[in-house]
């Protein structure tokens with residue numbers, strides 16, 4: 452049975468990724484910093500932003516995953532992220548640390564630590580980046596910088612880890628989750644317009660992102676590495692020209 456380690460497994464897109472992988476016959480090991488009962492897969496409660504400390508709790512976490520994985524990891528899906536939206540003038544050192552540790556460095560530390568298990572399975576790493584890696588908005592400096600760097604990390608690791616391990620990224624646009632709705636708190640009209648603005652007339656459902664992650668993780672994408680797939684309902688091709696959309 453193939454095994455997948457999926458971070459952010461209690462969140463909107465993460466849950467869908469876990470469910471889609473489960474349906475495909477994977478053994479799913481989920482990780483999240485929030486505890487959530489009743490999920491149909493193993494969920495380890497752990498804050499991945501601390502992985503760079505390389506202390507005893509990291510070792511305990513790595514060995515727990517290693518034991519559950521049982522000697523091979525077919526897929527690592529780096530999906531957990533934080534999104535802090537602030538004007539550049541208000542960004543603190545702590546904001547940078549939490550953002551880069553979670554969105555960029557945790558994917559690296561997880562990949563590095565599990566190299567032997569990924570290699571044993573001729574496995575695949577899937578990084579969930581964002582449309583903000585290439586197109587962004589005001590007050591998204593922290594998030595868009597972290598996601599742009601995650602795409603660069605994807606390309607660089609794809610070369611370093613070839614030919615044994617493939618590394619690819621998914622760039623979702625607006626997807627209906629808590630993270631997205633939090634960004635539109637108090638602005639229901641903005642949320643409605645967001646859907647309308649996509650050429651497909653709506654935002655994505657979480658499973659539409661999860662299915663692309665599954666494709667990149669498995670044998671159907673066997674000749675892809677260092678590649679980036681936009682899953683954006685066409686919005687990435689839109690020139691915003693006020694008055695004429």
Ligand SMILES: NC(=O)c1ccc[n+]([C@@H]2O[C@H](COP(=O)([O-])OP(=O)(O)OC[C@H]3O[C@@H](n4cnc5c(N)ncnc54)[C@H](O)[C@@H]3O)[C@@H](O)[C@H]2O)c1
Pocket residue numbers: 458459460461462463464465482483484485497498499500501529530531532533553579580581582622623624625626627628629630631
């Ligand atoms: N929702 C969108 O519109 C959208 C668009 C583009 C990209 N994305 C990306 O998709 C991924 C999933 O986002 P989502 O919308 O499902 O968000 P979400 O907030 O619903 O889920 C994110 C999950 O990650 C977990 N998490 C955050 N920090 C963590 C940490 N330090 N350790 C362990 N777990 C941690 C959270 O607890 C949460 O369960 C993220 O990488 C996000 O950047 C989302």
